Structure formats: structure tokens, C-alpha cells
Amino acid sequence: MKRKHYLIWACVLLIVLSVMISSWKISSRKEENLSGEEAVVVGIGSETGGLDPAGNIALTYLTYSVTALDELLTYNESGEIEYRAADSYEVNEDFTEWTFHLRKDGRWSDGSFVTAKDFLNTIQRALDPKSGSGYANYLFPIKNAEEIYMGEQDMETLGVSVEDDYTIHFSLEEPCVYFLKLLRLPVYTPSNSVYATEVGNGWDKNPDTSLSNGPYYLEEYIPEQYFTLKKNPYYWNQEQVKTETIVFRFFSDQQSLQSAYETGEVDIATGLPSSSAELYAGEPDLVLTNSIATRYIYPNLSVEPLDDVRVRKAINLAIDREALCKMVGQEAEPTVNFIAKYMVNSSTGQYYSEETEPLFEENVEEARRLLAEAGYPNGEGFPELVYKYPSLELDTDTAQVIQEQLKQNLNISIQLQPQELQTNYSDRRAGDFDLCRMNWTADFADPYTYLSMLLSNGTYNCSGINDPVYDKLVEASSRELDAQKRTTLIHEAEKWAVGEQFYIIPLFSVKTCNLVNPDIENLHTIPATGALEYRYMERKE
């Protein structure tokens, strides 16, 4: 009996020992860093993807890069060019040959100079499908880039040349008036050609090799917990950078993030649910930012009766977007546009959505009339359509409201089918739906990011749109060199697709709810995406 007694104590001892060893391992790999004096702690979503601009990246990289890296040039909030790694550029008359001159005082965080080769380094590595870069297609305007990616051409034929250490030249396949807007995308940012030699060798999250050419550099990276950025002592624009240390902490649960803000564990909490906005309404902490995104529904054109433009129009006119947004929460704002409501036209300084009359007006009477005309008076004989959407809170609420509105206004039934996110993506890509929810966040600050999606050969054209009139309008807009004429073409294309053919059912644009410690100043937003920009922020004394 005694022996057995020992055995049980031995088991308990084993558990104690393993706990002790684990806690020792955990504490030894962590040097206390979260409570530095000047550090501003930002709570962000959970860790996704790596930090290599040429690799498989997602939100974590985007947060890191807007704070730590300098792209060639970017646009500020009023739509003007802000030079960063480059100090000037030239372009030929038909917008196919672009030359960028790098600033001579641009330096990496180890003190070495930033050269044109570092920009080429990212581009070349991203053009290998093994890289896992989801942004590679944004390199395709460059001569031969697509052929190289598909393995049909050699890397030597790529239309990017390095003329000297400070000059990089791009030759494009065809005129691209929005090329400058693409430059903020990861695949156009530099990666140090000494260390960043391979996708997936771990250089990107190792502070010794993960250099940056912007205001901050990576000091520490603890997977799934946090990463710390420190002010880059070699940065050319030092005076503007006021905060010494920024810590980004990962949170996979929004409620926990809000609690951590309330306990003071984070200074800035981003991407909170709309319930936080209600809780903090009227407080100085609440900062709502406009995402440059549109949430809409794809009606499948190969499914009867959605192939009938009258039916699509009827559904569009029967939805009360104002009521919908009131029901689903503070973060939604009604829109009848396809191009994101808050995308700025850099040639006029106005929002695209405000430059023209609304594309259509909601009208239940007219919707009923159209439905009757299409052969479904009072919804009789109308088949039950299936609406597929990701089972996220906002989309679920939206679906229920739309189901109710369509039943009330048109007497038609929609069957709701919530899906796991990836399942929804793949059904959408396969065109396996009647109605499917879609959300598009602008990748770059030009309407082409939206309009190109509905092109007959567009990779996001999931609903079988095949419209030569539209294709011609969009093609013309992407080649038009005169800014005013181009704006007109863009509006014409949007009007045709949304207000005439009703290829999509636009619903709302989304606001992001953030909580910011009122002591923090100079927090800007990035015009292209609407995300917060931390590089110039400062804590009040």
C-alpha cells in the first residue's frame, strides 16, 4: 500500500516539476519590456502572417509596416504626395516609364544606406509563387511580371531596373495612371538585400535581421503576445517622431481588448465591436475611423430570376439601408455606392461618393412594380433564394434585417445560410451561391481597386458579370491621362454597373471603433485604408 501511495505523490510531484520548468522557461525568454517609461501600448487583433513584405502577410504586417517602413512615396490626408524613401520621380507622357530617385540620407536601422536594390529585392522575391505573397498580382502592371510569376519568362526580363544605388526605374506593360497609388502596397516596399534573402528563413521576425528604413525598428517579437518597436536612430525625419517605444499587443478577443483598455493595460484599443461605441458614446476616448471599404451583396447572374435586371433593381430599391444601419449598430453607414464612401479623389480633394447624384434611390412602390413586371406580382411564384454570408456578428444581423425587409416590402423569402469565413470565401470564388455577402477594403487609394472587380475577366467577378460596355468604360478610365476626364469615366462606369445594371447590392460602409487614451495626440489615419497611423503620435506631458 505504501508503494502505491508514493506513486501518487510522484505523479503530483511530476506535475509540480513540469509547471516549474515551464514557468522558468517562460520567464527566462521574456525580459520585462511592457512597462517602459515612454512606451505607448496599442492593442491590435490576433497575430496573422509574417513581416516579410514579399511573403504571406496580413494585418500584423500592415500594422508594422505603416509604423516602421518608408515606402517610396505616399499620399497624405489631403490627397497630396508625401515623399518618403524617394525625394522625386519622373514619368513619361503616356505613363509607362517611371523613374524614382531615392533620398541620399535614407538609412536602414543598422546605419547602412537604403539603395534601389533593396526595393528590387522585395519585388523579385514576391514574384516567386513559393513566396505565398497574396499581393503579387499588384506587380503585374510591370513589364513581364505576370509572365515571370507564371513561370513563362526569366527574371532578367522584368521591367524594373536599378540604374544606380539611388535610382530605380519601372517599365509598365501599359499606361497606368494610378501607379503611384500602388507604391504603398507591401510588394513595393524595400527589404534589406543583405538579410532578407529568402522568404521563410525567419529573418522577418528576428530583431537582428529585420531592419527597417522608417521611423521605427523591430526591437522584440514575441509570437502571439506582442512586438516592440523602437525609434530608429538613423531615420532621416527624426524630429517628427516623438514616441520612443511603441508596443503592439495581440488580442484574439475583442471583449478582452476592451477590458484591457479599461484596466489601463493598453493605451489604444483598435477594431472594437459596436457595443464599445455605445458604451463610450460622448467620451473623448472614442475614436471612430472610416474604413475605406464597402459591404455589398453579389446576386448571382446565372441564377434565375437574378439574371433579370428588374429583379435585381427591385431588391436594391426595396432595402431600407438607413433602417438597416440603425439596427446593426454604430459602425455601419448606409451607401448606394460601390466605390468606398470615403475614398478621396486626389484631383478634386472630394469624396468620390459626393461628387455625383446618388446612383439610385430606394423606393418600395417602384420595387413592387418592377417585380410584378418581371412576372412576380406581390412576390408570387418567386423562388426562395439562399443568402450565404460569414457567421460574423455584423453580417448575421445584416442578413436578418434584409430577410425581414424583403419579406415585408416585396413578399419574397430569403433563406439564410451563415458560413465559416473560409467556406464563404471559397463558395464565393466558385460562384456557388444565389446571393453572397462581399466586403472590399481598398488596397490602394484609387477607384480602380473597386471597378476592376466587376470586369468580365476580373478575378473577383464571382457572379458571372460579362458586360462589354462596362469593360470599355473601366479600361478607358484606367488609360485616361487627363484627371478630369478620368473622374467622369469613373463615375460613368460606376453608374452603369450599380445604378443601371444593378450588378451588386451595396449596403453600407463600415466605421472602425477605437478607444484612444485622451493623452495621446497626433494620431492620423491612412487615407488609403482608413487605418490608424502611429508614426507621429505623441503622449501629452
Add this chain to the structure above:
Amino acid sequence: MIQYMIKRIVIGVLSLFVLVGITFFLTRAIPGSPFESSNVSGEVLEMMENEYGLNDPVIVQYGTYLLHVIQGDFGYSYENPSQSVTSIIAEFLPVTIMTGGLALLLAIVTGVSFGIWMVVSKQKIIQRALFSGTILGTGIPNFVLALVLIFVFGVKFHWLPVAGGSEWESYILPVCSLAIYPASVICRMTAHLYKEEMKKEYVVLAKAKGMQWERIVWKHVLRHIWLPLFNYLGSAAAFLLTGSFAIESIFTIPGLGSQFVHAISNRDYTLIMGLTIFMGTVVISIQVLVDLLGAWIDPKIRRSYEGQ
């Protein structure tokens, strides 16, 4: 006994293989791709899948995968291509073991002591309070409890941090939330076993001989209670040491449970498989161990197997 041991181990290994097979085909059967992100274009996605052999027939992929696993190569994560699956497990295992292990210890200590107290206490109110406590403990899901704890101790009183695993204080709330359920079960089991045990003749004899109550409990009763508890502890350990997704994400603890769920939603095939194999091994080994120890400790069980 040795025959029984071999039999149990062989069955364990076989179940692991079945688990690997089923998981592999299931991960390939669910729609989606490790490279699918919201804005990736179709042709780029297809090229990447080709490059990584994801468009080969599933059976071919399975064969290749098994070959690699047998050589000890679990591959690299698709999501974080710079990290091998083994290094990810090694990175997140200590946190899971620590929270799970602490929760297990806490559950044993509180469960056994409250269980005995519940029976011994002469005050009805304590008995009732403890009993209702165990009902709540088994009835309330741990994530609800976690939110209540965060609200009370973090947000209201500011006593304890609510997020992250950077200092020891931040482990208090998650460990408590994890421990409540097993503690309640252990408490009720102990109370029941203790009551039964106290009725037995040897206890009556010991009491009649004038032995002190503490001595009877410590020297005789407790060791009898341990044996049946041991079986439950096996499954509790398997549950706690493989990580809890809900608790880990609520407290943002970087453990295996949350890795597993992220891997599934990102379709990170290699990581899903690696974690399945690892957790499967842990669970199956604990079960085999509990069975073998049980047989070794209890001659009755041993004899029943030997008699077969």
C-alpha cells in the same frame, strides 16, 4: 501484465494512426485554402497552391505527408513560413503546460479539501453552500466564469491584469477559471467516496480503538480515496494539458488551444496535422498511463486482465 501493457500500447498507436488519417482527409475536405485571404486574386492563389502541391490528388498528398512524418518532419506552417511546426509547438507548449498544470494542482487541492469539508462540516449552511458551489462550478461554462472574473477583479477593482502572460499575476485569473470545473467534480467525488469510506469497518474499528480523526483520515481514508479519483484525474489532465481555446483567447494567453483554432480557421494544414498528432499523443499516452497505473496499483483490476 506485460501482455496487457503491449496490447494497450499497440491499441494506442493504432488509434493515433486512425486519428491522423481522419484528420488529414477532413482538413482537405473542408473548403478553403491556406493562401486564401480576403484580397488575394484567383490566379495568384492557384499558382501558390500548385507550387505547394495542394492541387495533387489527396491520397498522394497523404502519402507524402506520412513519409515525412515518419522521418520526423512535420513541415512548416503555411501561415508563418519561417517557423517549423515543431518549433511552434515547442514555443507554445510551456504556457499551456503551466496554466493547465497549475489548474490541475489547484483543482486537486481545493477539490479534495472542500469535498471532505462538505461531509465533515456539521453546519448545514456550509454543506449547502459548498454543494451549490459545485453545481455552479460544473454548470457554468468556464468562459462565462472567465468574463465574470475579468469584470470583477480586473475592470471593477483593478486587482489583477486581464490580458497577456507577461507577469505571474496574469496567470491567476485564467488558472482559476480553468480549475473551477475539475475542482467541483473532484469535490463531489471526494465527498461521496469519503462518506462511503467512513462507513467501512476498519474506520469504525479505528474509531473504537480511540484513534484521532485526523490520523484516520490522513493515514487510512485518503489513500483509498485517491484510487478512484486517479481515473478522473487522467481525463482532467488530458483536457487541461492540451489547452483551452476559450480561456486562452479571452485572456490572450499564447497557448496550444488558440493555436489550434487559428490553424483551423486559416487552413494551416501542416500546423493542424502537427497539433493533432501532438495532442493525440498526449491524450492517448495519458489514457494508457492511467490504465497501466490503475492495473498496477489495484490488484483486482490486474487480476481481471490476467485472467483473460
